[in-house]
Each structure stands twice: as structure tokens, then as C-alpha cells.
Amino acid sequence: MELLDNLYLGATVVFSANNLALCLIGCMVGTLIGVLPGVGPVATIAMLLPITFGIDPIGALIMLAGIYYGAQYGGSTTAILVNIPGEATAVVTTLDGHQMARNGRAGVALGIAAIGSFIAGTIATMVIAALAQPLTKFALLFRPADYFALMVFGLMLAVVLARGSVPKAIAMILIGVLLSTVGTDLETGDERLTFGWSEIADGIDFAVIAMGVIGFGEILRNLDAPEARVAVQAKIGRLLPSLADFRQSLAPILRGTGIGSILGLLPGNGAVLAPFATYTLEKKLAKDPSRFGTGAIEGVAGPESANNAGAQTAFIPLLTLGIPPNAVMALMVGAMTIHGIVPGPEILTKQPKLFWGMIVSMWIGNLMLLIINLPLIGIWVRLLRVPYRLMFPAIVLFCCIGIYSVNNNPADVYLTAAFGLVGFALIKLDFEPAPLLLGYVLGRLMEEKLRQALAISQGKMMTFIDHPVSATLLSMSLVVAFIVLLPTIRRRRERVFAE
């Protein structure tokens, strides 16, 4: 009953003309920046912060939250249509989403992404409303050693993610991990692998690598082989998923929602792993795993749902503990403090209107996004018909603006161009870039957590086995490693026997 009272309180806050309008604006701006390749929610929210000065804090946060999950919806659009992941979480969507577009099923991919996101958002919102407080205990269960084990597990998943050869995938992961070590050492302050170049003393930004290796690499490939592109334009296909598509996607959507909701809770940015983990799970559960990577609808539905669920539950550590799990949440903290609301465990008790208002607004926002996005699919799909000679300069331009806006640093744009060449070379040599990106994202966290865990245990390795969470995750990683390597070993033995 208390829950209903609370939701009613939240509804009274949201259902004012003002806040509904702000929610809608947030969702539309979010969709827009999500769709523009390169322009991300971090830069946008940073730019919009001064505007929130003049609005009342609840309205401001409702709008910013709308931008955040709106961008999650919109981000899948560029991943599917032009193979550019704006965010770490959209990398997985490029795998099968873009292949679907190449097969003439762009509309279906976009549709199932939107519907999956809506279902995930709805369920995740209910989870937050009903269980926010007990779940904070779960969020605090993870210590550095456990995060390290989680990241190891994540890297194992990255191997499964790969379509082609396992050694190549492992090589890509390791390169990603190596790239993540560029920059200033956490514990000594020494610069590593910067070759005295101060522009990368703080490390290489994820957007630079993702946009370069996948985005620019894809553009170069298309320019190299224009026939492939023509094929995409010729086939448009149906605009919305059929009933059969939906039936096929329902279970992945629900599984993705579960995984995303749980990982999103972790204040150490666990949401990053959610789409990867879901993709791996779906690939393992599928009757015919070889379809993955060639346009399997489950490979879009699951990760997209996980992505959106994680984006929603990431609000729990922020609102109940005062811990921002990612860069966007850190900006939300900024927006709160500007209004004198100091994040901490008191928000729930002292600011019930803010807390419940935001939760109800999330559900309303998800509904708005579905309504905004479904009709837009037709327009996006028609964009594929734009001649590539007109489209690619626009994409490059937006990417450059987006990359520059991350740090206001021109060197990032040059670096992205360089990574574009790397991406093109990788495509030519038949290496997959997705494991590289996952290696990069997880590598940084993994190293930090490893060193923190060892500092805490004063160098004792047993710390990774003593704590049940980390012990469980590490043994799961072993199992996954076994599963991955087994077919390779068997194949080799078969070959030996054949000889």
C-alpha cells in the first residue's frame, strides 16, 4: 500500500504541465543526440546544466534523466543504421543490428530495439519503485576484489562474443586492455605509454577509440567497397517487427532486462557489462549460434533491453546512496548540488517528491520514447536511401563535433582519424573490433580494481578467493574459458585423428 501511496505522490509531481513538458523535451533531446553520431549525453547534459539553474530541481532532473535514457534509445539508431556506437553500451548493437540493416531489416531492428527498451524500462522502473532500498545492500556487496572478478568474467564473455577465430579475438582483447593502460599511473603518477605526448597523459577517451575503430573504419570500408552499400539501399523491407519477430524476441528481452537490472545496480559502472553479458547468453542459448553476427534479432533485442534496464537501475546507487555510477550520473549530482540537494542516503527520506517524481517520470519518459521512436523508424530507414557520397561527410562531421565536445580537445579528433585507419586495417585483416572495445572498457576498471584490492589486502592474492562474490565470479570465468576453448581443442584432436 505504501508503494501505491509513493507512486501516487510521484504521479502528482510528474503530472503537471511543466514537468510533463520537461520530460518530453528531455526525451526528444535525448533521442536527437542519441541519433546524431558522436554527440553523447555527457556533452549534452554538461551543456544544458546552466539552463537547469532556472528550473525547479525536480523538473530539471526529470529533463536530464529523459536526455540520458532518451540517448540510450536513440543511440541504437546510429549503431543499427551506420554501425557507429555512440556509447560503450551500443557496441553490441552494432554486431547484429547493423547486419540486420544490411539484410534489409533495419526497420525491424529499430522497432525491436524500441519495444525491448520500453519493456525493459517499464520493468526496471517497477524494480526501482518496489525494491530500491533493499537493493542498495546488494550494491554495497561488491568490493574491489569482486569488481576485479566481474571484469575478468566480462573479458571471458568478450571471447565468446567473437564470431571468428578465438586467437584473433583474444589478441583484440589484449590490445584493448593495453590501450586502456595508456595514461597516468593510478598509484605512482608516472605516465605510461604516452611517449611524452601530453595530450594522452589522461588516457585515450572511449569515444575516440569507438568512433575511430568502428565508425570511421566502417566508413572507409564502405568507400572501399561501394557495392555493399548499394545493396543496403536497395533493400528496405518492413518497418515494424512482425508477430513472429516479436515472439522470437520476447524471452531475450526479459532475460536482458534481468541482467541489465542487476548489473545496473552496481555503483562501479556494472551496466557497461550488461549488453555484452546478454549477447553472450543469447548466443549460448540459441539453437543455431552461427546466426549471431549475421543479423539475429535476439542479438539486438536482448542487449538493447539490458542496456535500457541498466540505465534505469543505475539511478538506485545515485538516489539511495549518493554514489554516481557513471559520468552521466556524476552530472546529475552536479545538477542536484546546483540546487542545493546534496546526494546521500537522505534523498529518499528528505526529498520523497524528488525520488518518487523521478521514478514515475522514468516510466512516463519510456512511454513517450516509444511513441516518439516508432513513427520515426520510417524516417530513419529512409535515411539509408540518401546517397552515401552525401551521407558519409555528414557522419564524419558530426563525429568530429561529438569527439571534440567530449573534452574540448582538438587532439582527440586527430586521434580518432588515426584509429579510423586502424579500424580499416582490422577489417581488412578480418579482426573484429568489438572485443577490442570491451577489452578497453574493462581493462581500465580491471586494473584499478586489481590494484585497489591488492592495496586493501596488502598484497595477499587470497583476497580474490576469500570473498564469496569474487570466488564465484572467478570460477564462473574458468567455466566459460573451458567452454570456449573446448571446441578448439576438440577440433584440433579431430584433425590429429584425421591425419
Next chain:
Amino acid sequence: MALFFATGRALAPLVAMVCFVGLASAQAYPERIITMIVPFAAGGATDVTGRIMGDAMSKRLGQTIVVENVAGAGGATGSLRGKNSKPDGYTIGVGHMGTHAAAVSTNPKLPYDPRTDFDYLGIVNVTPNLLIVRKDFPADTLQAFTAYAKANGKGLKMAHNGLGSLSHLTCVLYFQLIEVDPTYVVYRGFGQTINDILSGAVDGTCDLVASVTGHVKGGSVKAFGVADEARSPVLPDVPTATEGGLPAFKVESWLGLYAPKATPAPILARLRQAVAESLADADVQKRFFDLGGSVPKPHQAGGDKMLEIIKADVVRWAEVVKKAGGIEATN
């Protein structure tokens, strides 16, 4: 003599004219948008304080102040851009005890000297530092904590927000005073640090009152040893270091504004006036209070005082860093 007077009389209109032109341009200032460089990412404490000041000052100057976040190298990237900007009053910047005092000792490649490269507009926000520990830590007072630290040494796990950060330097200072060498666990920023204090993975940290207010008030951590003469009005229940038997532990973090060196005097005066008026604004004072800080005390206010404090703090942190055997800042 007569000649001198004659020349003087002849020059008088010219002098008057020059004065007038000077005055007119100062009066016309500001004619366009002013940029405020914040050397950290949007949403952080430095950024929010800068924005509150920018908002208040723009009302007084009649021009918008736009915040530009130039993060990187622990604030050095943005501060360097501030130093190199045209000294015309259309670029100002935010600096604090880290970027404009401690960095001299923690960053061997610091591309500016805070003692000579800036014209200061004044400190705008001060917040004392303090110690916080996890909720179930076996000490409730600074005395008990000090005793625990001495008994456990390396067994005490102190977190901080990064090498050379204010939370790190404050911890180093405190443990130098009580002559204990704890285990340091390094995090990237306060969000990570507070996470592991709440989960109990580490014992505590030293940070600004402004950073931890929400958690102290919410009762998720224990706090003591406010490093100031008097208790912080924001956390009146938290005892000071003096009450805890360690009066030498005094660290007050400050944040101030600067203009590039050689900004014309009339423009500098106009900016300083806007700062002073903004700080007298009850709304600004309330906003700072809500965030856990306060406007500077009379003996800290003004551009000249800020330079004095910077010079003193550069020396002070140089000693702490030297005693610690050198600290090279991350970011």
C-alpha cells in the same frame, strides 16, 4: 618652470581625454559574453561553485558568464588555458588550493606559476577538511581514531581521491602529524572513494566538508576532526581537530577566481567588485551553505589576500610533499 606649466596646460586636455577614454572603455566593459574556465569536468564541486559565482556575477556585470570545462592533468590543462588567455577581462578562471598551490609541488611539469602568472579576483568559497570513517569503525572521536591508527599502522586502510588530490594531501598531513604510516588505497575521484567506505572495504578518508555533507548528515559515515578553529556551521555536531586534541591539524580548502596576468586595472577592479557584491548576496551564501561551504571570512577576502594565501600554501604543501618523499599527482 613656466615652460613646464605651459606644456602641462597644453597636455591637460590630452591627459583628460586619455583618462576619459580609459574610463569609458572600463565603463563599457563588459560588452560581450565572459568565459569562465573551470579546469574540471562539469558537475563536480569546482564546477558547481564556479557556476553559482558565474550566475551571481553575471547579474552584477550585466553580461552572461559562460562556463567552459577544460578538464585534464589534475586541473593544469584548464589553468594553463586561463593563463594564456587574452588579459582583456573576457576570460576568467577558477582555481583552488590544489591547482593553484599544491600543484607546484605535486606536478613537476606544472606549466604555470600560481604566484606570478595570474591576477586574482579573490577567494569565493572556503570549506574545512575533516576525517570520515565507515559506520562500523571502532572509533567515534579523533582521539580514539589517532590511538587506533598508532596501534594498527599499516592495518589502517585510508582511501583518497587520487595522488595529489586534496583528500590525499589532507590525509598525508594528518598522518605526518600523528607520525603513522597507514595503507593508502587510491581511487579515481570521490564517487569511487565513498563507495568503498560505504561498503566497508576501506576504513575512511580525509576530504572537504563540502564533499561529505550528505553522507555525514545521512548517518552513513562517522565524521570527526574538522580541521579548523571552529566547528563548521554546516556540520555543527562534528567536533574540530582542536577538540580532538590535535590543534595542529588545520586545513581549509579554498576556491577562488583569477584573470590572466596583466588584465587592465579598471577591468580587474570591476571584476573584483562583482565578486565582492556576489559574495554579499544572501542567495549565494545560502547556496554555498547548502553545499557545505561558505563565503570567505573577512581576513581571506579580496584578490591581494588570495595571492598571500596562495604564497603561504605553496610553501606549506611543498613541506608536506617533501616530508612525504615526493608525491606526483595523477588527476
